[in-house]
Amino acid sequence: MSTYAILGCGSVGHAVAEELVERGKDVLIVDKDESRVEALRDQDLNAQQADIRDEAVAELVAERDVVLIMSSDIDANEAAVRNIRSQNEEQFVVVRASDPVTSDELTELGADVVINPSSVIADASLRALESGELEYKARQLSDVIDATSDRMAIVTHDNPDPDSISSAVALRAIAEHLGVDADILYFGDIGHQENRAFVNLLDIELTPYEDVDIDDYDTVALIDPAKAGELQVDAQVDIFIDHYESGGEVDAEFVDVRPNVSSTSTILTKYIQEFDLSVSEEVATALLYGIRAETLDFRRDTTPADLTAAAYLYPFANHDVLEQVESPNMSPETLDVLAEAITNREVQGSHLVSNAGFIRDREALGQAAQQLLNLEGITTTVCFGIVEDTIFLSARSKDIRMNIGKVLQDAFSEIGEAAGHSTQASAEIPLGIFTGIEISDENRDTLLSLTEEAVRRKLFDAMGVDVEAEPAASNGN
Numbered sequence: 001m002s003t004y005a006i007l008g009c010g011s012v013g014h015a016v017a018e019e020l021v022e023r024g025k026d027v028l029i030v031d032k033d034e035s036r037v038e039a040l041r042d043q044d045l046n047a048q049q050a051d052i053r054d055e056a057v058a059e060l061v062a063e064r065d066v067v068l069i070m071s072s073d074i075d076a077n078e079a080a081v082r083n084i085r086s087q088n089e090e091q092f093v094v095v096r097a098s099d100p101v102t103s104d105e106l107t108e109l110g111a112d113v114v115i116n117p118s119s120v121i122a123d124a125s126l127r128a129l130e131s132g133e134l135e136y137k138a139r140q141l142s143d144v145i146d147a148t149s150d151r152m153a154i155v156t157h158d159n160p161d162p163d164s165i166s167s168a169v170a171l172r173a174i175a176e177h178l179g180v181d182a183d184i185l186y187f188g189d190i191g192h193q194e195n196r197a198f199v200n201l202l203d204i205e206l207t208p209y210e211d212v213d214i215d216d217y218d219t220v221a222l223i224d225p226a227k228a229g230e231l232q233v234d235a236q237v238d239i240f241i242d243h244y245e246s247g248g249e250v251d252a253e254f255v256d257v258r259p260n261v262s263s264t265s266t267i268l269t270k271y272i273q274e275f276d277l278s279v280s281e282e283v284a285t286a287l288l289y290g291i292r293a294e295t296l297d298f299r300r301d302t303t304p305a306d307l308t309a310a311a312y313l314y315p316f317a318n319h320d321v322l323e324q325v326e327s328p329n330m331s332p333e334t335l336d337v338l339a340e341a342i343t344n345r346e347v348q349g350s351h352l353v354s355n356a357g358f359i360r361d362r363e364a365l366g367q368a369a370q371q372l373l374n375l376e377g378i379t380t381t382v383c384f385g386i387v388e389d390t391i392f393l394s395a396r397s398k399d400i401r402m403n404i405g406k407v408l409q410d411a412f413s414e415i416g417e418a419a420g421h422s423t424q425a426s427a428e429i430p431l432g433i434f435t436g437i438e439i440s441d442e443n444r445d446t447l448l449s450l451t452e453e454a455v456r457r458k459l460f461d462a463m464g465v466d467v468e469a470e471p472a473a474s475n476g477n
Helices: 011-022 034-042 055-060 074-087 100-109 117-146 162-177 193-201 264-274 281-294 304-316 319-326 332-343 363-372 404-412 444-463
Strands: 003-007 026-031 047-049 066-069 092-096 113-115 151-158 181-187 219-223 239-242 254-257 345-348 351-358 380-387 390-397 417-420 424-430
Touching (some): 003 011, 026 034, 026 055, 034 047, 066 074, 074 092, 074 100, 100 113, 117 162, 117 254, 117 264, 162 181, 162 219, 193 319, 193 363, 239 264, 264 281, 281 304, 281 319, 332 345, 332 380, 345 444, 351 363, 363 380, 380 444, 390 404, 404 417
Parallel strands (some): 003 066, 026 047, 092 113, 151 181, 219 239, 239 254
Antiparallel strands (some): 345 351, 380 390
């Protein structure tokens, strides 16, 4: 069993001593105040009088495994650390500091752990504040859901991703816990293979928004909407939850927007815990996948809240299902898009831009961009294709010097919509912006040629690549 010494027994040292003794630990207390030492002995604590600056104190505690130096006199603490380290390099030394400067000084003297009480108090206060805020927000959310007389609609964003779907699944579980039936509605398509596998394997029930009458629902929740102002929800939104700030004031009875976390699934996990739900395997698996997908398996912008949420979910999740979701078979459509992107690639330095032509599945562009990122020497990829009258772009990057989201915004924000992160981004541009030509079977090749030239030029310009100075790589022939 480890033995302990506490040097300096003010209020902090006394509290530590009492806790250690209560745990059955062998504790020796050293303090220079005679009356304090007597009081400690009256409490049946092992206490001795000595000035912790004295070299003899280091000899007195030399056989103790752990030494905690808790005096409020920082000069005395520094002297104690110096004396202990001059005699013993093996003891584990924890010491109290007063500010960041003394923390650095004590670390340089050889302290293993330095504690700044003001920082500890601040951290504890923030944790208590966060806990109190979450409890308050949970009550607000509960009140809004409880006011539902019939059914609740949970609306995800256009072409929902795992984070949006998972968050909706969790909110539906919370609603059901509160006795309210809810439907998950979505715009667009669930096109990405992993997303389809995710929905199918977990048997998540989703309904296209156009298949329902939104007026049949008396409570509407908007979850992880991505582009909040662009979703055409023809009803008053009652609940709005996201981890991105929308850029404007959100008109909803309940709003929870937290840009300090990296996924909306993290926010919903905290609510699951606050409501003390017995989390089901489906919900836990969905939320864990949502967090992992949004943070690129904890490699992108991950916060402590994301990690603690994932740690909570991990024991309840079905990891066989997660493995199947993350390794789905590639569809023929995606293979076609990937083959076209490989054939039409243009490489400038480590940047690759490719035209996949006219496509049916816009989600296949993202998978092609991700696959092309595996090519030797390539750090940034952009794949684009045409669906009906819109050009869709999907980009990936592992170049830490480049923010690919900003690249697409610089290139296309004035003529279309662009959004994304430093490692992943997308854009949508009306086809007529580039050509002014209506689409027909006769002019498809012309449209493709005009689009390809304009998009490539704008992309390479935004990346800062001088195309004329650096010949393009072979297109694969």
